[in-house]
Amino acid sequence: MRMSEFWYTEKQTPNIGITLKISDIIHSEESEFQKVDVIETNQFGTMLVLDGMVMTTDKDEFVYHEMISHVAMNTHPNPKKVLVVGGGDGGAIREIIKYPSVVKAVLAEIDGRVIEVSKKYLPDIAAGLADPRVDVQVIDGIKHVQDLKDEYDIILVDSTEPIGPAEGLFAKTFYQSIYESLKEDGIMVAQTESPFFNNDLITRVFKDIESLFPITKLYLAHIPTYPSGVWSFTMGSKKYDPLQVPQEQLKTTNTKYYTPEIHKSVFALPKFVADLLK
Amino acid sequence: MRMSEFWYTEKQTPNIGITLKISDIIHSEESEFQKVDVIETNQFGTMLVLDGMVMTTDKDEFVYHEMISHVAMNTHPNPKKVLVVGGGDGGAIREIIKYPSVVKAVLAEIDGRVIEVSKKYLPDIAAGLADPRVDVQVIDGIKHVQDLKDEYDIILVDSTEPIGPAEGLFAKTFYQSIYESLKEDGIMVAQTESPFFNNDLITRVFKDIESLFPITKLYLAHIPTYPSGVWSFTMGSKKYDPLQVPQEQLKTTNTKYYTPEIHKSVFALPKFVADLLK
Numbered sequence: 001m002r003m004s005e006f007w008y009t010e011k012q013t014p015n016i017g018i019t020l021k022i023s024d025i026i027h028s029e030e031s032e033f034q035k036v037d038v039i040e041t042n043q044f045g046t047m048l049v050l051d052g053m054v055m056t057t058d059k060d061e062f063v064y065h066e067m068i069s070h071v072a073m074n075t076h077p078n079p080k081k082v083l084v085v086g087g088g089d090g091g092a093i094r095e096i097i098k099y100p101s102v103v104k105a106v107l108a109e110i111d112g113r114v115i116e117v118s119k120k121y122l123p124d125i126a127a128g129l130a131d132p133r134v135d136v137q138v139i140d141g142i143k144h145v146q147d148l149k150d151e152y153d154i155i156l157v158d159s160t161e162p163i164g165p166a167e168g169l170f171a172k173t174f175y176q177s178i179y180e181s182l183k184e185d186g187i188m189v190a191q192t193e194s195p196f197f198n199n200d201l202i203t204r205v206f207k208d209i210e211s212l213f214p215i216t217k218l219y220l221a222h223i224p225t226y227p228s229g230v231w232s233f234t235m236g237s238k239k240y241d242p243l244q245v246p247q248e249q250l251k252t253t254n255t256k257y258y259t260p261e262i263h264k265s266v267f268a269l270p271k272f273v274a275d276l277l278k
Numbered sequence: 279m280r281m282s283e284f285w286y287t288e289k290q291t292p293n294i295g296i297t298l299k300i301s302d303i304i305h306s307e308e309s310e311f312q313k314v315d316v317i318e319t320n321q322f323g324t325m326l327v328l329d330g331m332v333m334t335t336d337k338d339e340f341v342y343h344e345m346i347s348h349v350a351m352n353t354h355p356n357p358k359k360v361l362v363v364g365g366g367d368g369g370a371i372r373e374i375i376k377y378p379s380v381v382k383a384v385l386a387e388i389d390g391r392v393i394e395v396s397k398k399y400l401p402d403i404a405a406g407l408a409d410p411r412v413d414v415q416v417i418d419g420i421k422h423v424q425d426l427k428d429e430y431d432i433i434l435v436d437s438t439e440p441i442g443p444a445e446g447l448f449a450k451t452f453y454q455s456i457y458e459s460l461k462e463d464g465i466m467v468a469q470t471e472s473p474f475f476n477n478d479l480i481t482r483v484f485k486d487i488e489s490l491f492p493i494t495k496l497y498l499a500h501i502p503t504y505p506s507g508v509w510s511f512t513m514g515s516k517k518y519d520p521l522q523v524p525q526e527q528l529k530t531t532n533t534k535y536y537t538p539e540i541h542k543s544v545f546a547l548p549k550f551v552a553d554l555l556k
Contacts, residue, residue: 009297015320021293042293060474063548196338196502222500222508222548224474229507230500252549261546268543270341270500270535 008039010052012227013197018054020044020225026121031113033165038121044225046122048089050114051164054225056089061125062256064191065091067221068233070258071266072154072187073099074250075235075242079153080104083181085141085169087158088114094128096154098253105134106152108145110165112138142168148181155182157190162201170201172208175236179212185239188213195220195273196228203276209236217242218277219266221257232273243267286317288330290505291475296332298322298503304399309391311443316399322503324400326367328392329442332503334367339403340534342469343369345499346511348536349544350432350465351377352528353513353520357431358382361459363419363447365436366392372406374434376531383412384430386423388443390416420446426459433460435468440479448479450486453514457490463517466491473498473551474506481554487514495520496555497544499535510551521545 009019020041027038037049045058056064069092073079080103084092088109096105107129109115115136118126129136137144145155155178159166168174169190178188192198192205202218210216213236223231235242243264250260269277287297298319305316315327323336334342347370351357358381362370366387374383385407387393393414396404407414415422423433433456437444446452447468456466470476470483480496488494491514501509513520521542528538547555 013321015299016322017297019287019295019297043291044294062550196500220500222498222506224506224508228500228502230502256550257548259546259549259552262548265543265546268537268539270540271530271537272340272534274537 008041008047008049010054016227018225020047027117029113031111033111036113036117038117047225048118048122050160053161055160056091056122056125057225058122058124060224061091063221063223064226064231065095065125066255066258067219067266068092068156068158068189068191069095070253070255071219071233071242071263072156072189072235074263075237075240075245076153076185076187077240077249081152082106082154082156083108083145083152084156084158085144086110086160086166087156089118089122090115090126090129092156092158093134094125097128097131097133102133105131107134107136108139108141109136110138110140142174142177145174145177145181148177150183151181153183153186155186155188157188159191161193170205172211175208175212179236182238187235187237187240189233189235192218192232192234194226194228194230195232195276196230199276202232202234206234206277209234213237215239215241217267218269218273220269220273221266286319286325286327288332294505296503298325305395307391307395309389311389314391314395316395325503326396326400328438331439333438334369334400334403335503336400336402338502339369341499341501342504342509343373343403344533344536345497345544346370346434346436346467346469347373348531348533349497349511349520349541350434350467350513352541353515353518353523354431354463354465355518355527359430360384360432360434361386361423361430362434362436363422364388364438364444365434367396367400368393368404368407370434370436371412372403375406375409375411380411383409385412385414386417386419387414388416388418420452420455423452423455423459426455428461429459431461431464433464433466435466437469439471448483450489453486453490457514460516465513465515465518467511467513470496470510470512472504472506472508473510473554474508477554480510480512484512484555487512491515493517493519495545496547496551498547498551499544
């Protein structure tokens with residue numbers, strides 16, 4: 001008897017895709033904002049898919065969640081109040097609350113269904129959401145930061161791709177609101193797509209953030225299930241330079257990807273990426 | 279009228295694959311050693327495929343070819359004689375001959391058809407093969423190094439995957455021959471697959487090379503068309519430490535990926551990769 005094979009295939013651009021063998025479609029729904037699927041893959045375990053785009057998987061989520069959070073968390077000497085915009089799966093929150101300095105971590109996720117689905121099907125990723133320091137708000141992140149001043153030490157923009165509900169999270173007006181919502185020594189980090197496929201976006205966002213923040217830097221990480229396998233993060237910082245952090249301030253905090261050496265090395269960019277920022 | 283769409287899909291493991299929209303199958307043959315295909319892709323331009331595995335593409339070949347060669351070429355203060363085992367597309371040779379110190383660069387490729395097909399369909403990659411310092415030999419690299427002593431400054435193992443014709447290029451006996459073929463201050467670099475999918479191979483090869491060379495280090499680069507998008511290279515060095523190279527010795531030599539900063543930063547490994555080498 002020949003077995004049927006089922007595959008999830010995602011066009012990451014019109015011309016390239018990733019395909020993963022799957023054993024089950026665990027959950028599928030249309031939320032108010034997007035299509036939400038949870039799929040069991042053979043290679044990467046349980047996978048969360050929003051609007052047909054891989055958001056996270058059990059096996060490689062650690063890279064994204066550590067790298068969007070620890071670089072900023074270790075650049076700031078004493079992060080107490082942190083905001084995650086998007087990030088409904090809870091992975092960034094889980095990393096943030098590893099820091100004893102954190103008094104409050106707010107999650108502003110527009111789609112409550114992403115939070116609920118993640119809690120149910122990706123419990124290891126959503127684990128941090130139950131921490132008493134975490135304030136989960138089902139709210140548009142843009143509205144959340146609109147009238148805030150001087151509130152947060154760190155803001156992470158853990159968004160989906162810049163189409164659909166996350167489009168406004170790549171706008172300069174949003175970065176301006178973030179700037180104002182941050183304390184005078186605050187830091188923001190946004191996920192900013194692939195340097196192989198999203199060059200124009202990376203250049204534009206970098207210039208926007210650079211026009212607001214005195215210290216703006218881009219760094220990279222290897223994420224196999226994201227388009228091209230390499231992902232960029234853009235940091236805007238009001239005071240602290242991630243490359244000037246004293247070595248003894250860098251903590252490892254139980255990670256699988258991030259290390260004190262990685263903290264600095266990820267800012268050394270391949271020439272073609274550095275050229276995007278000129 | 280709806281247009282037909284053609285896609286090349288490669289299972290990179292039994293459970294995950296890459297799929298690329300193609301406009302043409304330019305060339306297809308069975309050589310003595312393997313299936314050789316040249317495909318025109320929309321995303322990555324012309325692509326060389328051996329035995330159903332992407333070897334190189336016009337658009338991302340620069341990463342692999344620069345990173346397999348420049349790290350060693352800049353670690354050695356005066357590389358004169360260099361051997362590339364495999365690498366029939368000529369990309370590594372093209373990078374090596376950018377160094378004026380090079381007097382002779384030998385290509386030992388077992389499959390002459392790969393050389394000819396690359397010259398015809400990937401001329402920008404094969405460009406260096408016509409240089410008068412280059413000695414192209416259609417020969418088994420294992421045999422080439424078997425009886426050599428004290429011959430080369432640098433040997434690069436630019437192999438296909440460790441199945442089929444390249445299997446012996448991942449064997450400890452081969453690394454032993456390389457060790458002996460190198461001068462007393464020689465350096466070897468081998469491509470050693472993906473840290474997400476080939477953990478056992480990386481660990482085993484690292485230990486083998488480490489048992490021969492006093493300085494053994496692994497480094498990574500982002501290669502979108504290779505499995506997982508991140509690729510490892512293992513360096514064995516008899517004398518020179520790539521992290522101790524004086525900054526003024528590091529050259530940029532007209533690259534798109536490699537820089538003097540990349541030279542050092544690529545050795546800072548994500549924790550899960552560093553753990554593979556313990």
